Amino acid sequence: MSAKIVTAxxxxxxxxxxxxxxxxxxxDVAEAAVVETAEAEAALLETGQADVTRNIVLDVYAVDVEIVDGTPKPTKFRELLRCLGPSNRTDLGKQAA
Incomplete structure (x- = not known):
């Protein structure tokens, strides 16, 4: 199993x-818990689903990552883009900070 993080x-x-x-x-994706076993992934997903029930987050799922300089980096473009924020206006969102 590859390294994974949980997002929502x-x-x-x-x-x-x-x-x-x-x-x-x-x-901040750099603060994400990185897991490398199916059991640890299931435990994080269960925690995330509990927050769905409490109306804190929506659409919890695991993402494959690679560790680059000690920081998890999603391996799929879609997830990389989500880490950066909105792509339609770079003067807004995380890019502007």
Whole structure:
């Protein structure tokens, strides 16, 4: 199994968020908990689904990542784009910060 992180959309602002080891959500992919076993992935997904029930996030799923300089980097373009924020206006969102 490859390394994985768990992601979702935050219901308050619609941003992509990543599940941290302390089971809170972060907008920074570098803070995501990285797991390498199916059991650990299932445990993170279960935690994420509990937050769906509590109306904190929506659409929880696991993402394949590679570790680059100690930071998880999604291997699929779609997920890389989600980490950067909206692509239609670079003067808004995460790119502007």
């Amino acid at each position: 959309y935050h219901l308050r602002d619609g941003d992509a968020v990543f599940l941290r080891e302390d089971t809170s959500w972060s907008k």
